[in-house]
Amino acid sequence: DQQVKQNSPSLSVQEGRISILNCDYTNSMFDYFLWYKKYPAEGPTFLISISSIKDKNEDGRFTVFLNKSAKHLSLHIVPSQPGDSAVYFCAASGSSGTYKYIFGTGTRLKV
Amino acid sequence: DGGITQSPKYLFRKEGQNVTLSCEQNLNHDAMYWYRQDPGQGLRLIYYSQIVNDFQKGDIAEGYSVSREKKESFPLTVTSAQKNPTAFYLCASSPVGLETQYFGPGTRLLVL
Numbered sequence: 001d002q003q004v005k006q007n008s009p010s011l012s013v014q015e016g017r018i019s020i021l022n023c024d025y026t027n028s029m030f031d032y033f034l035w036y037k038k039y040p041a042e043g044p045t046f047l048i049s050i051s052s053i054k055d056k057n058e059d060g061r062f063t064v065f066l067n068k069s070a071k072h073l074s075l076h077i078v079p080s081q082p083g084d085s086a087v088y089f090c091a092a093s094g095s096s097g098t099y100k101y102i103f104g105t106g107t108r109l110k111v
Numbered sequence: 112d113g114g115i116t117q118s119p120k121y122l123f124r125k126e127g128q129n130v131t132l133s134c135e136q137n138l139n140h141d142a143m144y145w146y147r148q149d150p151g152q153g154l155r156l157i158y159y160s161q162i163v164n165d166f167q168k169g170d171i172a173e174g175y176s177v178s179r180e181k182k183e184s185f186p187l188t189v190t191s192a193q194k195n196p197t198a199f200y201l202c203a204s205s206p207v208g209l210e211t212q213y214f215g216p217g218t219r220l221l222v223l
Contacts, residue, residue: 004153034211043115043201043214044154089153100169101212103146103153 003027004092006104013111019077021107023090026071030092034101035064035075038087047088048075080111114138115215117202122220124189124196132187132218134202143185144203144212147171154201160185161207189220197222 005024013019023033031052036044050057050064050073057064063076077084087108091101115136124130136143142161146154156169160179174193179185185204189196199219203212 006153009151036214041199041217041219043117043203043216046211046213049211091154100156100159103155105151105153 002105003030004090004102004104006088006090006107008107009105010108010110013080013109015082015111016079019075019080019084019109019111021075021077021088021090021109023073023075023104024071025073025092025102027092027094027102028071029094030102032093033064033066033073034091035062036089036091037084038089038106044089077109080109082111085109085111115202115204115213117200117215117218119218120216122218123223124220125223127191129188129190130220132189132200132202132220134185134187134215136183136185136202136204136213136215138204138213139182140204140213141182141207142205142210143179144205145169145175145177145185145187146201146203148199148201148217157187157200196220 003026034049035047038044048059048062048064050066066073087106089106090104093101118133144159145157155171157175158177160166176188201217202215205212
């Protein structure tokens with residue numbers, strides 16, 4: 001079963017507007033979340049993270065929101081730029097000492 | 112400058128052949144990981160290692176083997192038992208604990 005879901009395989013946004021990428025998870029033990037950006041034929045690059053003690057984390061144009069009760073997180077990119085066009089993955093892990101991250105299937109953003 | 116290197120960028124495997132993918136990091140990270148990415152899917156964990164001379168199976172370890180003889184190196188062997196090896200393979204590393212993972216550029220494996 002897919003514990004981390006990105007239900008939108010693709011998203012198209014105009015330059016300068018807001019991009020909102022969504023991620024849902026099913027395991028309530030997850031308490032640390034990351035977003036990665038990936039260009040074709042390259043490794044993912046880390047964008048931003050959030051732990052469950054927060055509901056928002058901001059870094060420049062990127063903001064991640066966490067709604068624990070809904071088991072939902074979202075990545076906001078404002079303003080969107082053509083260089084943001086890539087595949088975005090969310091990943092989640094628990095605090096049980098595991099090193100394992102569970103990745104979503106990714107959302108392809110086109111700006 | 113520090114980083115993770117993977118080689119080769121492209122690798123071709125013949126039927127019944129074992130091939131080894133290289134992963135080296137100079138970030139002084141204790142933990143290293145191997146993932147597989149297939150089209151339209153997320154990254155799936157093959158093996159991970161938290162410390163030298165120790166490693167654990169991930170979610171899809173069948174048909175793969177690893178070694179961790181040095182802190183900076185974590186090679187992955189795709190054995191002939193892996194019936195569907197064509198994929199993009201990514202190596203990552205992180206400091207101890209629940210830390211951000213940093214990825215290498217990946218190796219694309221193709222079967223001839």
